[in-house]
Amino acid sequence: MIIRYFQIFAILVVLSLCGQRVSAQVPHDQPTAEQKLMKGIELFEKELYGSAIQLFDEIVLYHKRVGFNDISADAEFYAAISALQLDNQDAEYRIVNFIKRNPESPRIQRACFFMGQYKYDEQEWESAVYWFGRVERYRLERQERSEYYFKQGYAWLMLEEEEKANKLFYELLDFPESDYYGPGVYYYSHIEYTRGNYETALKGFKALKEDPTFSPIVPYYMAHIYFLQQKYDKVISYVPTIINEVTPKRKAEMQRMLGNAWFKQANYDSARVYLEKYKESTDNFKRYDLYQLAYSYYQTGAYEKAANNFSLITSKQDSLSQNANYHMAASYLKQGDKKNAHLAFGSASRMSFNDKIKEDALFNYAKLTYELSFAPFDETIRIFHSYLDQYDNSDRSDMIYNYLVDVYMTSKNYRRALESIDKIKQKNRQVTNALQKVAFYRGIELYNNLKYADAIAMFDKSLGAGGNDAQLISLARYWKAECLFREKKYDQAIQHYKQYLTTPGAYSTSYYNLTNYNVAYSFFKQAEYNAASIWFRKYIDNADSAITRILYDATVRLGDSYFVQRKYNQALLAYKDATKIPVEENDYAIFQQGFTAGVLHNYKQKIDVLIPLTTRESSLLADDALFETGQAYIQLNKPAQGIAQFEKLIREYPRSNYMKKSHLQAGLMYFNMGDNEKAADHFKYLIEHHKGSDEYGEALVALKNIYLDQNKVDEYFSYAKKLNINISSNEQDSLLYLSAEKAYLNGEAEHSRELFNEYLTRFADGQFTLKAHFYLAQSLFNDENLDKAIPHYKYVIKQPLNSFTETALYNLATIYRDKSNASKAWEYYSRLEPIASNKRMLMESRVGQMRAAIKLEDYKKVEKAASQILITEKLPEEIAREARFNKARALEKLGRNTEALVQYRLVAQNLQTPQGAESKYAVARLEYEAGKTALAENEIQNFIKNGTPHQYWLGKSFLLLARIYQESGKAFQAKAYLQSIIDNYAIKDDGIIKEAEERLAEITTSEDVKFETGKDADLELEFDRNSKVDTTQLK
Incomplete structure (x- = not known):
């Protein structure tokens, strides 16, 4: 552009030089300044800028000497422009210097204009607008002016001054012949488009429809403008005519616009066609596009697709998410999927952007929660109350209250249900019935969790609710009595059991006859055996023969009640009846039948009954049976058979509590039979291994008698001396011990401890040392002086197995358990297990081992102890549950997950217990x-x-x-x-x-x-401020 302007300008300069009077003489053989200037312009026109600059600089230098300023200014001007053309480093300096030195030159305007062009080409936008700003545009030619408007406008646009830019682009509307017309109209229209002046923008874009540079993008703008003007009919008619001519990216956006337009026209079949195509062809879809596609699916019956697409746009907390959740719920309902509909309604109800949607969603959420029985955290009650609190004037209020009452009646979160019912001020019959039921089941829940006092309060609440369910009234009384029984409040338990029996509706419950058994047991626990026998008989006479375990136990306890009252014949019949009941274990009934026969002096019957029991190696009563049959043979004057039973017991049950007695009885039988050697062996065993036991003293006397009969008194003294037995002090030993024991048995704890300590000080190895240590330990233990009790218990367990070993081990284990010394507790519980004399103590030892092993995190021991517990007979339900749960956890810790799952599943059958709930999760x-x-x-x-x-x-x-x-x-x-x-x-x-x-x-x-x-694609086109139209070819 600069060259063209200078061609015109050069002609003018030459013409002016021809008429100029030369004011200085130059040699005839040298070219004049005018000739040099003409030559320089000739070189300039031929674009030989370097040579031209050389001539122009010579002119400037010469004229500085001689003072020809006009020619010098022209040369300086041409030299600066040539430097611009060469992009020389000094070009800008030359221009600026020219302007400074020639402030009156008419060429300054043109110098600024050319400088503006130069800065525009260099993309130095601030400098460009500065130089263009110094130009008086109306002194420019028309074509120059169009370039001026465009380039200055574009520079302002690059500086984000859209207002200034747009005013300049607007001027180009009057230059349709200019090469800058197309770009100028484009930028002007685009800016108007971004400002929302769509009609103005549309007019401009239409003017470019035939422009080869901009015609490809014009239809795209027009389509967008029609869409933004909400002229959906025009979008629908216009876009299909251009959609196949645009780029793939633009095509996706055209499909999007068509889908949106059809959606706005409520033509959902067409909308889904184009929106599906759009979704398939791009990853840059917006949430609202997905909403339109999902809603179109919903309206056209494609509910599964609708739900899937709605689910993708619910991440934000906004009105779109609320609407999407609501219609997703409706889509799920159409598919019959209430569970997912329930979740979606819940999500919609938590948002408040559209209150109408919120209300309907909340109602449906509550309704589906009720219908699905989905209330793990008691949502149903809370949601219904939330609805009533927010929409108390709703037409649905009555319906909600009806639902609410039903919820109370069926709620499994009884605690929360009670809290909710208590908030209702005016309770009608439905509510009081619900309260009666919910309080009752909350009581059962607490009972199952061993919280008996809290359970009683709930049963009282149920009884006082005013409900009219007679059976619930009777059951509440029954379970209240059960709680009192568990708390060992037997008198109160009996009272409430009897109330239950006389309550209308009680007879039809499954607990009616069982209550006779419970009343009997309450009397039995209080040693009121006559009353107990009456009630046990009531239960037995009305019992279902299928309930064998309880029937067996009731029959045995009936026998026990008769036995304690010395009604031995009735006791014998009861025990005999018990042996006929088909239960897994009837050892106790058999033993008691035989034992009672012995009390009635029917020793043969006793032997016949007990002999089979002596061969049951797994029975805890086998050793008892052996001892009693031995005793029966003695009564029948069959000492040899009796001795055989005693010695069998000694061989097979060395840890039995009857072992010492069997030694003593065998020794006495041998002595009576005249076999003093064998008798002495048995007595010496007791003397040497069980000092301090009751049998020890009797054995010592019996051994002395043997030596006296044989006239071997010296041998007796010698034997006693060898064992450090002080025969002369025995009487004093006995008197001091007996006084201490008497004080202990009379409850004189402190005095007895003084006497036991005195005894142990004086007779550290006396014949009652074992007993003294044990009773002293017991006294200290009962007064919770545990640290002092420990050494005495330890003395007891260090002695050979004796009648106190079991209790001493148990109490030591208990002490260390309470001291949180799990290692010691486990040691003593484990030593207790093999000598446990009854099932209760056996269970205590195993449970203690398990709990101690848990604290030790020794999972092999936990698993072993728990397994042993689970094979214990007549195991209380809560202990069985605890053992199975701990076994499962131990197996999991040991990496035996398959086995652990089996145990967890069994525990998880009762979710009302904490172990059951944790197991279900596990x-x-x-x-x-x-x-x-x-x-x-x-x-x-x-x-x-x-x-x-x-x-x-x-x-x-x-x-x-x-x-x-x-x-x-x-x-x-x-x-x-x-x-x-x-x-x-x-x-x-x-x-x-x-x-x-x-x-x-x-x-x-x-x-x-x-x-x-x-x-994130948008319906509006984004303008890239860093891009510019290629104007290098514009002339």
């Missing part, structure tokens, strides 16, 4: 860890359906279910379950809510990223 967790996510999900859904009062494990299960859904691509379901925890979980500080919030944020963030990867 089953799901182990299935998940094994990759069996479908099984894990089923376990959790079953857990949710059945409910539990133990929220923590249900909360953990919800978190696990959310993880399963998240990992399987079901983000909506995952978020819904996490939100359910946040909204409904009652415990605020156990970490469940915090984890749910963190996980929900994590999922939401990951969903947001999906819409942020790459450019």
Whole structure:
């Protein structure tokens, strides 16, 4: 552009030089300044700028000497412009210097204009607008002016001064012949487009429809403008005519516009066609586009696709998410999927952007919660109350109240249900009936968790509710009596059992006859044996023969009651009846039958009954039976047979409590038979191994008599001396011990301890040393002086097995358990197990071992002890549950997950207990860890359906279910379950809510990223300020 202008300008300069009078003489053989200037311009026109600059600089230098300023200014001007053309480093300096030195030159305007062009080409926008700003545009030619408007406008645009730029681009509308007209109109129209002046922009873009540079993009702008003007008919008619001519990227956007336009026209079939094409051809879709596609699916009956697409746009808290959740719920309902509909309605109800949607969603959420029995955190009651609080004037209020009463009647979270019912001020008959039922079941729940006092309060609440369910009234009285029995308040228990029996509706319950048994046991526990026998007989006479375990126990206890009253014949018949009842173990009944026969002096019958029991090696009463048959043979004057029984017991049951007595009885029998040597062997065993026992003293006397009969007194003294037996002090030994024992038995604890200590000081190795240590330990133990009791118990257990070993071991184990010394506790519990004399003590030893091993984190020992507990007969339900649960945990710790699952499943059958709830979660967790996510999900859904009062494990299960859904691509379901925890979980500080919030944020963030990867396409075109139209070819 600069060259063309200078061609014109050079002609003018030459013409002016021809008429100029030369004021200085030059040699005739040298060219004049004018000739040099003409030559320089000639070189300039030929674009030989370097040579031209050389001539122009010579002119400037010469004229500085002689003072020809006009020619010098022209040469200086041409030299600066030549430098610009060569992009020399001194070009800008030359221009600036020219302007400074020639302030009056008419060429300054043109110098500024050329400088502006130069800075424009260099993209130095601030400098460009500076130099253009110094130009008086109306002194420019028309073509120069169009260039001036465009380039200055473009520079301002690059400086983000759209207002200034647009005014200059607007001027170009009057230059249709200019090469800058097209770019200028384009930028002007684009700016108007971005400002929302669509009609003005449209007019400009239409003017460019035939422009070869801009015609490819003009239809795209026009389509967008029609869309933004909401002229959907024009979009629908115009876009199809151009859609196949645009680029693939533009085609996707055209499809999007068509889909949107059809959607706005409520033509959902056409909308889904184009929106589907758009979704298939790009990853840069917006949430609202997905909403339109999902809604089009919904309106055209494609409910599964609708739900899937709605679920993708619910990550944000906005009106779009609320609407999407609501219609997703409707889509699920159309498919009959109430579970997912319930979750979606819940999500919609938590947002308040559209109150109409919120109300309807909240109602449907509550209704589906009720219908699905989905209330793990008691959502149903809370949601119904929330609805009533927010929409108390709703037409649905009556319906809600009816639902609410039904919920109270069926709620499994009885504690929360009670809290809710208590808030109702005016309780009608439906509510009082609900209160009666809910309080009753809350009482049962507390009873199962061994909280008997709290359970009693609930049964009283049920009884005082004013409900009209007679059977519930009777049952509340029954279970209140059960609680009192468990608390050992037997008189009160009897009173309430009897009230239950006389309550209308009691007879039709399954507990009616069982109550006779319970009353009998209450009397039995208080040693009121006559009353007990009457009530046991009532139970037996009305018992269902199928309930063999209780019938057996009642019959045995009837026998016991008769026996204690010395009604031996009746006792014998009762025990005999008990042996006929088909139970797994009837050892006790057999033994008592034989023993009672002996009391009645029917020794042959006693032997006949007991002999079979002596061969039952697994029976805890086999050693008892052996001893009693031995005693019976003695009574029948059959000492040899009696001795055989005693010696069999000694051989086969060396740890039996009857072992010492068997030695004594065998020794006495041998002595009576004249076999003094064998008699002495038995007596010496007792003297040497069981000093301090009752049998020790008798053995010592019997041995002395043997030596006296044989006239071997010296040998007796010699034997006694060898064993450090002080024969002369025995009487003093006995008197001091007996006085201490008498004080102990009379309850004079402190005095007895003084006497026992005195005895042990004086007779450290006396014949009653063992007893003194034991009774002193017992006295200290009973007064909770445990540290002082320990050494005395330890003395007892160091002695050979004796009648005190069992109690001493048990009490030592108890002391160390309470001291949290698990290692010592386990040691003594484990030593107790092999010598346990009855099933209760056997169970105590095994349970103690298990609990101590848990604290020691020795899972092999835990598993072993728990397994032993589970094979113990007549195991209380709560102990069996604890053992099975601990066995499961131990197996899991040992890496035997398959076996652990078996145990966990058994414990999880009762979700009302804490172990059952934790086990249910453990089953799901182990299935998940094994990759069996479908099984894990089923376990959790079953857990949710059945409910539990133990929220923590249900909360953990919800978190696990959310993880399963998240990992399987079901983000909506995952978020819904996490939100359910946040909204409904009652415990605020156990970490469940915090984890749910963190996980929900994590999922939401990951969903947001999906819409942020790459450019988020918009209906509006973005203007790239760093781009510019190529104007290098514009003339």
